[in-house]
Amino acid sequence: MRIASAVLVTANFGLIPSDAWAGNRGGGGGHTKTSVHKDVNANRNKNVNVNSNVNRNQNVNVNSNRNVNKNVNVNSNRNVNRNVNVNSHHDIDIDVDVDRRYHPVATGVAVGMTAAAIGSVIYTLPPSCTIVRVGAVSYQQCGSVWYEPRYVAGSVQYVVVGPPR
């Protein structure tokens, strides 16, 4: 398993910004094998980089950004290219399900660019979202942006959707 170091830093050491979980077989680069049986390790690369627009390099010293959540303006997600927000999203969410094990999805960090684009994916919600059930589906409404959670490779992703109602 290999993870982008900036991602880890962003994540305050170990808080890899995603809900990626142990069973997830994604992540970039190398991998630590966890089985002696080849079929178990065989699929490791299948879902690598689910979300490839990671801004890996911008954050080298981000550990100091801990607790930045106050800076986050939920509704401003529409503004594209604000990498700063990207990181703060992750730092704040101590709750994020993380995969610090099989591979953390270096991929998760992608938020800033895409927040409001329908179909784009984030791994960590901005703060102050509410769960809204519409029919059988539970959405997360974060300001004017709606997300639908889903599992991909064992990790929780949030996909931006149009307002469901």
Added chain:
Amino acid sequence: MRAMQRLIPVFAFAGLLLTPAVAKETATPAIDPAAIQVLERMGAYLRSINTFGVRASDTIDEVLDTGQKIQMSSDIQLLVKRPNFLRANIETDRAASRQLFYNGKTFTLFSPGKKFYATVPAKPTIGEVLTNIEAKYGIAFPLADLYRWGNDPDDIAAIKAARFIGASKIDGQLTNHYAFRQEGIDWQIWIAQGDAPLPIKYVITTTDEPEQPQYTVNLKWDTASKPDDATFTFVPAEDDIAIAIVPLDEVKSTK
């Protein structure tokens, strides 16, 4: 093995001049048949216990882009009732804990932190469901080796070096320590001495990565475990939230 590789060019050049002495040096068996037998015995024993519980603590190295290795750990609680019940709770020091439920009909992935879950139809046996769920959804069951040892002779064929290291006591348990080499990994296993040759610990070193990261796991067995069938079926609580689970082959389109 490494010595043998070095000698290959020697053979090539020596040709007919190759002396018996040189040949003897390379003939040192890389594989100790006794070590293989022990592995087979362990596999057979694992196959023979139909119901068991395991508590495991594992660690895995994550490799940063800089090459620095970071060790992460988790605790796993596993309940197995062959052929078609499996439950795993995986707890990490963060919120990425997961629970897996398999009851021969459905598979559920549950995130207790977020209360998200997804249930999908599943194949009728543990062996099939392991392979199928991983291939289809990219979800790897923890400690998959425990179900696989002893199932496939090809696994033994993949071993390129095998040796006994010595006796070792782990957590009060007397074990024998063995070391194996395969394509891409070196691995070691500590197998309980006595009539119940269970794996007590294993370490897998990934050798085809320059940093050679490791996975380690220590296991505590409960072969007297008698889990209720209900343990293996996920029943959502009022506030649990069903979410979609996306097959891997549908993921790429969302890039």
